[in-house]
Amino acid sequence: MHEMALCEGVIGIIEAEARRQSFSRVTTVWLEIGALSQVEPDAMRFCFDVVAAHSVAAEARLEIIRSPGVAWCMTCAKTVAVERRYDPCPCCGGCQLQITAGEEMRVKELEVA
Template sequence: MHEMALCEGIIGIVEEEARKRSFLRVKAVCLEIGALSHVAPDAMQFCFEAVAARTIAQGARLEIIATPGTAWCMACSQNVEIKQRYEPCPSCGSYQLQVTGGEEMRVKELEVD
């Protein structure tokens, strides 16, 4: 389960920001997770709680914002939204898509004390 390692990385980011900005506690962490990122939001929720225990983020809420997958269709020259890789263009049916977004996962915002 790579979500555990991802959550450990998130806690590392949170702790680094706490050192830089001198806050004592994190109340919420807001993540953006792309539809094509291969990250399971339910697994992230579970792992975050376990990894955050006994850290500055203990008891913090994990808020997840799902972002869509996007691609450029080389056949019809349109930006389109896709749910998964290797599906056809919803506009023209072509499979000539180049992914342009939705692969990312980032910490968008922290609510702190």
């Protein structure tokens, strides 16, 4: 389950910001997860609670923001929405798509106390 390692990275980012900005408690974490990132939101929620237990985010609520997959179709020269990595272009059916968004995972915002 790679979500555990991802959560450890998220907590590392939060802990580094807590030291840098001198806050001692996080109440909410907004985490943006792209539709093409291969990250399972339910697994992230479970792992976050476990990994955050002894950190400044120990009692934080995790809010997940899903961002859509977007690709550039080289066949029809359009920007298109994609739900899965190897889906064909919804406009022309072509398979030459360059992913331009939706693979990311980032800490979008923190609410601190």
